[in-house]
Amino acid sequence: MGYLKRRLEFYKRAQKRIKSLKEGPETTSIRLGDVICVWGDTGPIYGVVTEEGVVKNCILLSPELFLAGDGLLLRVEHLVNLLRVTPINFYLTPSTQRACEVIGKLKQEDLTKVVGNHQKLREENWTGVRKEFFEYETKRIEILYDMFLEFLNQIEQSESQTVTLRWDELKRLFEEKDLELIFPDVPVAQSSAVDLGKFLIVRTESGIRIIFSDELISKTGKLTLVGKTIYSGRIPPELFITFENPPAVETLKNILNVDVGAERE
Amino acid sequence: MSKELDREILKFLEDRKVTPTLEKMLREIVSFNLVDILGRENVLKIFGNEKSAVDEIFQDVLGAFWEKRSEILTRNIDNLTGYLVKSVENKIYDYARSKKRKKVLSLDSISDSESEESTFLDFIQLEEETRRDPLEQILAEKNFEALRDLFSGKEKDLCDFFYKKLFSDEKTNIFASGKTVQARYKSHERLAKRIRDFVMENGITEAEFSRIVEIYMSEICEKIRQNR
Numbered sequence: 038m039g040y041l042k043r044r045l046e047f048y049k050r051a052q053k054r055i056k057s058l059k060e061g062p063e064t065t066s067i068r069l070g071d072v073i074c075v076w077g078d079t080g081p082i083y084g085v086v087t088e089e090g091v092v093k094n095c096i097l098l099s100p101e102l103f104l105a106g107d108g109l110l111l112r113v114e115h116l117v118n119l120l121r122v123t124p125i126n127f128y129l130t131p132s133t134q135r136a137c138e139v140i141g142k143l144k145q146e147d148l149t150k151v152v153g154n155h156q157k158l159r160e161e162n163w164t165g166v167r168k169e170f171f172e173y174e175t176k177r178i179e180i181l182y183d184m185f186l187e188f189l190n191q192i193e194q195s196e197s198q199t200v201t202l203r204w205d206e207l208k209r210l211f212e213e214k215d216l217e218l219i220f221p222d223v224p225v226a227q228s229s230a231v232d233l234g235k236f237l238i239v240r241t242e243s244g245i246r247i248i249f250s251d252e253l254i255s256k257t258g259k260l261t262l263v264g265k266t267i268y269s270g271r272i273p274p275e276l277f278i279t280f281e282n283p284p285a286v287e288t289l290k291n292i293l294n295v296d297v298g299a300e301r302e
Numbered sequence: 303m304s305k306e307l308d309r310e311i312l313k314f315l316e317d318r319k320v321t322p323t324l325e326k327m328l329r330e331i332v333s334f335n336l337v338d339i340l341g342r343e344n345v346l347k348i349f350g351n352e353k354s355a356v357d358e359i360f361q362d363v364l365g366a367f368w369e370k371r372s373e374i375l376t377r378n379i380d381n382l383t384g385y386l387v388k389s390v391e392n393k394i395y396d397y398a399r400s401k402k403r404k405k406v407l408s409l410d411s412i413s414d415s416e417s418e419e420s421t422f423l424d425f426i427q428l429e430e431e432t433r434r435d436p437l438e439q440i441l442a443e444k445n446f447e448a449l450r451d452l453f454s455g456k457e458k459d460l461c462d463f464f465y466k467k468l469f470s471d472e473k474t475n476i477f478a479s480g481k482t483v484q485a486r487y488k489s490h491e492r493l494a495k496r497i498r499d500f501v502m503e504n505g506i507t508e509a510e511f512s513r514i515v516e517i518y519m520s521e522i523c524e525k526i527r528q529n530r
Binding site: 039040041042044047051052053059060061062076078079080081100101102103106107110115116117118119136138161163164165166167168169170 | 338339366367370373376377378379381383384385387388389391392393395396399437438441444445447448500501502503504505506507509510
């Protein structure tokens with residue numbers, strides 16, 4: 038067995054797959070160029086932040102200098118001293134940032150060199166032991182990819198779960214007498230929410246949120262306001278009507294209704 | 303072993319006591335990795351003797367863990383063996399690379415000051431290549447040994463192959479040993495395939511391979527040539 042192959046076998050035995058991240062008491066503020074240690078349950082994950090945003094793109098830095106190829110080296114003061122640039126990248130979501138410790142910062146010119154080196158390494162055709170090492174590293178830090186996917190799913194779900202309607206467009210459905218009902222002259226008590234069982238009405242600064250009960254979600258039905266259908270189809274978890282000056286929930290509770298099984302008028 | 307070691311490291315971080323068990327286990331890990339990564343010859347070159355080498359890495363690793371104890375303890379990390387092994391290996395790589403003695407952190411003089419941690423930010427820098435990296439040289443020597451073993455008994459053929467590829471003057475035929483052009487061509491074809499397989503299997507880069515060939519030519523081919 039070649040030396041690198043043997044080294045890889047040792048490495049796999051000592052560096053197990055990371056199953057959970059170990060959070061600290063505070064969320065760390067992470068910026069472009071920061072060199073970080075993500076504390077995992079079985080070992081550290083080192084990286085450098087190359088793109089900022091809600092999710093931060095990072096290049097994986099490896100303390101295993103023989104197996105990790107011939108990328109650039111960075112000197113740090115941590116449990117380890119030298120880290121090698123790899124062709125692997127990962128993402129830090131907001132929830133992973135509590136497991137991070139910033140251990141240094143790269144100057145812009147060095148960051149540019151590191152990013153360039155990473156790109157070059159990605160273009161190389163890694164074979165044999167080195168390829169196996171990079172594949173193992175990707176599996177070892179798989180938890181970060183899973184958390185990233187989970188984060189994307191959450192965003193997608195929260196976007197698809199809310200149906201938004203605009204009052205400017207809806208108001209054309211109503212006659213003057215209906216509008217007087219919706220926006221009465223007499224002031225009413227201004228509570229911010231009312232639970233009607235089938236749905237909850239919440240008044241916000243920019244509109245009205247209608248949150249449907251679990252048994253209605255996904256059923257076919259229609260939502261009416263003063264008897265006029267303002268939405269029909271599959272009942273979403275939440276419907277939001279944008280208003281410049283949202284009406285009181287006390288008014289809406291008497292004129293807003295949902296009918297299941299009656300999609301069209 | 304790792305569960306016991308985990309407990310011992312935690313004990314050290316909590317009570318600042320290096321138990322005989324921790325000392326024994328850590329010294330064994332250091333000793334094994336020193337020889338595996340550097341080889342005995344390099345250990346002697348860098349540290350003078352193996353005991354000093356183990357002492358230095360042992361102190362250095364415990365010092366690094368002590369510096370990070372609040373991070374480790376507040377994060378409730380109980381599986382510390384992975385961290386420890388990584389630290390040992392990396393410190394050895396660093397010694398091999400710098401080939402110079404570093405400040406040994408005495409546990410008695412360790413400070414709790416947080417301001418010391420903030421100065422770490424000033425430390426980070428890219429390791430610029432100004433000379434041949436000793437670490438790469440060590441890896442090349444390890445890979446050279448693998449290549450030498452793989453072509454044991456075929457040294458002359460391999461030297462002939464390398465000389466033919468590298469030289470265009472009279473040196474080219476030094477190792478040809480009166481073979482016909484066709485026999486030599488076929489032999490080179492077979493060697494090229496085996497070398498390609500060796501490079502692919504080990505994931506060796508072009509620069510690394512050049513270094514291996516350099517060592518092979520100086521350690522094997524030159525010696526054969528001089529003995530003729």
